Amino acid sequence: MEVATLTKTSSLSLPADSYIYKILQIDSNLAAISSDDSLRIIDSTSLKEIAGGILKNVHAGVTCLEAPENDKNVFLTAGRDAVVRSWDLRDNRSPSKPVRQYIESHSDDVTELQFHPHSRGTLLSGSTDGLVNIYNIDHSDEDDALSQVANHGSSIHHAGFLSNSQFFALSHDETFSIYQLESQDNLAPDVAPHVFGDLRPKLECEYIVDIIPHIGSGEAILGAGSHSKHHLDLVPLQYADNWSFDQNITIRLPGAHGEEIVRSMLINHDAQTIFTAGEGGLIRAWRTSAENAQEHMQEAETPTETEKPKKKKKKKKDHAAGDEAKGRFKPY
Template sequence: MERLEEQFSDLRVAKRSAMKDNMTYILDIGMSSAVVEAPKNQAVAILCSDKSIRLYNKETMTCLQEYNAHPGVLSGICFSHSNNNLLFSACSDATVKLWDVRASGSEPAQIFNGYPANVFISFDISCNDLVLCAGTEKIDDESFLVFWDARYSSKGDSREPLGIYSESHNDDITQVRFHPNNPGLMATGSTDGLVNVFDIAEDNEDDALSSTCNSGSSVSVVGWAGKDYNQIYCLTHDEGFCWWDLAQMDTDESITLCKVEDMREKVTSCSIDYLIGGLYHDKTDSMFLVAGSHTGDIHLLSCDSDNLTYLKSLQGGHTATVRSFNWCVDDNSLLTGGEDAQLLLWKLKAKDLSPGKRDSMKMTSAVQQRVRVHSSKSYSTKQKKNKDV
């Protein structure tokens, strides 16, 4: 952990890429796998508030391509695990689109159609690139997890769903996260307060639901952690944090490793206004949280069995709320995007480019506009599979 703390403190802004429109801010960042034979060709995709996706070269931070054929609100982006040329995006128009970044046109290479009333607000693809799943907003008292065969077809045909899960959440499904190594395991989070884990190899939804953890609040982020990725964590819309060990599900030990209702009250060593995300560092087997302030500061916190420790802060890069980050373990670099219409690349001991920072943007996040925060009383659980945490 000391080494990562040292690396974080040595990060400086190496490259800065501003949006064409100063009112456009960055909601999500996706990074392709490192290209061993050509590391300078690693691609970065960003999801923008103007309903566009922009593709960048990570090394030069130059914009390579822009996709803006989205009639609805975008809700996520991610690259294929096995093919760096394929990029997925989900949209509120009941589609997930697949883009071939080698193509010069602006039309998707493939479209995965949902059902007409679906509004997708989350999605992910399994680690073997075979299964795609998207979570919907609650409409008419129903919310769905929709599944497709994700295998790419050069014919560019549209795909219809393989099936749905409809009983395990009763409100907006804000997160879908497949296991990093096991393509059959998937975790989901919802504004109903629940984090569910499914084994999608099972024949039906009831059998697939292997565990349910109750955060007590509206879930905003879900992730996998632990040496064997047998732990899950979540962040909540009221800046809370929960961390569970699924390996202890069938033991007498509590599965809760850490639970904080409001990080802003728990941590006093720095000024935290919100949580950006979680970071499990597999090389050090350590769990970290990334937090921020509305002035653009970024804070790193370490997590260890109900104990949170402030480590370091990055200052002088952003001037407004930071909404997304991506830590690259291969070269220990960091990408951040915020509401100041900037994409920043931080590198170890880089020449500081802070004097060129942009002015703060006074704007409400699209994520905040889209997702309703519910009270802890607005959900119910499957008692037979919900263990006291």
């Protein structure tokens, strides 16, 4: 197992007890959405907000963020009102007017948005209603836009494209399945999903952060976290005859975010840096290094100067002994 070293922790102007839901790479910067319904643009080197880089009230109860690779001025957000919105950051005259709205395809909170890696008009959304939808956003009419619906059977935490022809669904109770993308002519027979079930006993973890695919390589990275043991493992998901996990080449982030849940992770291969964000409102940067790993393990668990001491939160009833997992998997 390779061990990563903590290199930097952010200091953002977030309200107290804010969660960061997702971080996203945008050229040389990061974008982040948080529980105060803001979208923030952050310098990836200093982990500080750039000047004018805070857009407030981007959504009523924002839960997810996505950006097309070919236009870094456009973002998609979605949230608890089951609405998908597209924003153009250059439109100063009417910044509250969305380019597209699909408001009937989900009946509950939208928790995930992703574009297809090679078909930029193809959008995926996931929701706590248990559905993963595929849209052709060239159509403004919602009925024409919706092309495929997969019913995962439980509340969607994350979903996304694993390849040009496959997408995955990960639920809040950590069940994981891989689905086949339907062909446009609808003549191909239906392919049954590859059902992994609950990943926690398989990967010896307490929760799953997300799955980051490397399209075209037959590989993806899954974040498996343990808030009680204070670490996050990056586990490879690989395709040979089928998709499977290889725990022999796991990378561990010791300390992670302490007792706080890691909500999002990002791998910048060019900078050889791993970014994580969590419920403590912090973003952290990591580098893989086998040398002096033990020396940094204690340091990673020690609060930095940018971290303010937090009051101990009272545990909810569903966090009591014997029912801890049930409380953990409540979305947002």
